[in-house]
Amino acid sequence: MSATFDGSGFCVWFTGLSGAGKSTIAEMLFHELRARGMRTEILDGDVVRQNLSKGLGFSKEDRDTNILRIGFVAELLTRNGVATICCPISPYRETRDAVRTQIQKSGAFIDVFVHAPVQEIADHRDPKGLYKKAIAGEIKNFTGVDDPYEPPLEPELMLDTMVESPEESLQRLLDTLHRLGHIDDPTPLVAGPKQHSGFTDLRLTGSGHVAEGR
Ligand code: ADX
Numbered sequence: 001m002s003a004t005f006d007g008s009g010f011c012v013w014f015t016g017l018s019g020a021g022k023s024t025i026a027e028m029l030f031h032e033l034r035a036r037g038m039r040t041e042i043l044d045g046d047v048v049r050q051n052l053s054k055g056l057g058f059s060k061e062d063r064d065t066n067i068l069r070i071g072f073v074a075e076l077l078t079r080n081g082v083a084t085i086c087c088p089i090s091p092y093r094e095t096r097d098a099v100r101t102q103i104q105k106s107g108a109f110i111d112v113f114v115h116a117p118v119q120e121i122a123d124h125r126d127p128k129g130l131y132k133k134a135i136a137g138e139i140k141n142f143t144g145v146d147d148p149y150e151p152p153l154e155p156e157l158m159l160d161t162m163v164e165s166p167e168e169s170l171q172r173l174l175d176t177l178h179r180l181g182h183i184d185d186p187t188p189l190v191a192g193p194k195q196h197s198g199f200t201d202l203r204l205t206g207s208g209h210v211a212e213g214r
Contacts, residue, residue, distance in 0.1 A: 016114035045088030071099030
């Protein structure tokens with residue numbers, strides 16, 4: 001079984017604010033790739049911070065360390081033919097570019113900018129109440145509120161989750177992967193409740209991996 005129909009690995013790297021929709025679309029993509037018989041794995045920001053990056057905070061230095069660790073693992077996976085999905089905020093352009101350069105040694109890197117305005121997220125997509133706390137000054141250095149987010153200048157794809165439904169974003173992503181030669185069929189294969197479990201609601205196993213069999 002190969003990760004792509006030409007047999008090489010690739011890395012889809014989602015970047016964007018917390019709550020923009022990265023994990024939701026990442027999970028939908030995971031199921032689509034699985035349904036095509038491909039080996040795939042997700043490195044999600046929230047999940048990685050419970051394991052690989054446990055103990056790291058949100059200073060620029062700690063965020064960069066987090067992203068470089070994710071990039072390191074992503075390169076190992078990509079090198080071994082896995083369709084690797086990463087979805088940390090990854091707010092700094094220079095650090096994302098460093099990771100891109102590293103991963104491109106082993107396979108393709110597809111930068112997907114998941115965009116939604118801060119106000120929209122704070123008003124309608126803030127299940128953990130983090131934006132409200134950040135806006136009230138109770139949490140410092142929160143990305144998009146009082147900490148920087150540097151959008152990609154030339155992403156392979158930009159998804160505007162204010163305008164598009166998750167299904168529409170997924171379709172545009174599948175079309176992009178098809179155009180770039182990573183999947184042979186851009187038609188969504190997964191429907192119904194298994195498609196995604198809801199906004200940043202990744203179900204995890206004890207080891208922090210995305211649960212099987214959803
Ligand atoms: S990154 O900046 O290092 O890429 P990462 O994606 O791993 O961030 O983690 C972001 C998650 O941490 C958010 O989804 C949110 O739940 C939580 N979080 C806690 N504090 C902050 C903060 N100051 N800024 C951004 N996210 C935070």
